Amino acid sequence: MKEKGINCVFHYQPLHNSPIYLNKFVDDEGLKSNFTFTSKVADKLVRLPLWIGIDNVKEFIIDKLIKFFE
Secondary structure, eight states: OOGGGGOOOOOOOOOSSSSHHHHEEEEEEESOOOOOHHOOOOOOOOOOOOTTTTGTTTTHHHHHHHHHHH
């Protein structure tokens, strides 16, 4: 997407990886719950562009996204 001029960024951090969770809910044996699926999916998410005025370029972005996944 970057090569097409579209800035998609990684943004999502699972709550169980956040400092507050790690401080409150991790014991000597590790995490108290199994978050395998959440961790797996979190590494694959990106945040698509969104801003005021996107209407001017949204068709361009949609077209490039479709072509990227074809």
